[in-house]
Amino acid sequence: MQGHSHGHHGHRHASHHHVFAWAMWINLAYSGIEAGFGLATNSLALISDALHNLGDAVGLALAWGAAWMASQAPTERHTFGWRRATQLSPLFNAVLLVGFSGALLWEAIGRFQNPPQVPGALVMAVAGLGIAVNLGTAALFLRGQKTDLNKRGAYLHLLADAAVSLAAVIAGLGIWWRQWYWLDPLTALLVALVIGIGSWHLLKASFMQAMDAVPEGLEKGEVEAFLQARPGVVAVHHVHIWSLGAEEIALTAHIVRDTVDGHDGFIDATNQALQERFGINHATLQIELGESCHHDHHDHAPHH
Incomplete structure (x- = not known):
């Protein structure tokens, strides 16, 4: 999702x-x-x-x-x-x-x-x-x-x-x-x-x-820790943060949750919190289920 x-x-x-x-x-x-x-x-x-x-x-x-x-x-x-x-x-x-x-x-x-x-x-x-x-x-x-x-x-x-x-x-x-x-x-x-x-x-x-660097004033570790602390989140991976243009910051992330309930509300609340706290106003979150997930360790930045 x-x-x-x-x-x-x-x-x-x-x-x-x-x-x-x-x-x-x-x-x-x-x-x-x-x-x-x-x-x-x-x-x-x-x-x-x-x-x-x-x-x-x-x-x-x-x-x-x-x-x-x-x-x-x-x-x-x-x-x-x-x-x-x-x-x-x-x-x-x-x-x-x-x-x-x-x-x-x-x-x-x-x-x-x-x-x-x-x-x-x-x-x-x-x-x-x-x-x-x-x-x-x-x-x-x-x-x-x-x-x-x-x-x-x-x-x-x-x-x-x-x-x-x-x-x-x-x-x-x-x-x-x-x-x-x-x-x-x-x-x-x-x-x-x-x-x-x-x-x-x-x-x-x-x-x-x-070169798609994380925008000034943002720390990737802080954003990951914030996502990790969200309700029901077990793991966070494949996090990418970059600037789309003037006053526009994009984020993509895979989030592993231990529940199938309330995904829509979770996404809406997380997106709003990302914008209010970090100024990230173009977030795309991919929700994965299970207490662990198997994925490759080679992150690939999204093409844009």
Whole structure:
């Protein structure tokens, strides 16, 4: 006998994918403005930051596309739908962040030899606008970034943008006030290190999700112990836990019970308890009878 359940709140991200579109267009518009000022004043700092923001707009476009794909209904061919897109998008986003931090680090080291004489006041003004733009768009993702890696990727990316803009403001102030042109490569160097360290966790988390690892914050042993303690349960085996997509956690398990009574009620109550205690909202339980069962010891993860 099998039972399965999945909560509807796991689909909420489908109705909120428009925030990625807003964030993308805002960043795209700001990138154009910043690039225009950079070209007009021959400011490499502004041009570089504009290219960075353009890369962010591309990352947001990936997240937007992933959120839209995840909202599509399952088909005969793709029975889980396209929810996995919300795991692949932050993986690509994290790769972009790590790649950007490396490129920025390389550029910053090169600039120490011959720092460009950028107009400090203009750098401060345009970068200050960048702080407002990036923090404002990051706020769009604040609520959902703790449970949705797709949103977390966008959120961290935008915070990184704000850090870059803040560093540019500080550099611009030093250049304008003291003609300390070496501040430009120094702040870029520090920002590259901060972004690289911060994006590493996202890269690891998104890669682990893509490889069907147990979601962060869950321990397989605790879930097994919980199932083992349910009424009438003799043994639990073949337990698999993985993320289907944003805010959706799946579980499959074989449960051996010593009674044939009340299976339907047992399954319903267990599924509800799994969702309330662990956030597992797509559980499939297979009930087996008897005080012992004979099965192979090679677990096979479900195909999806």
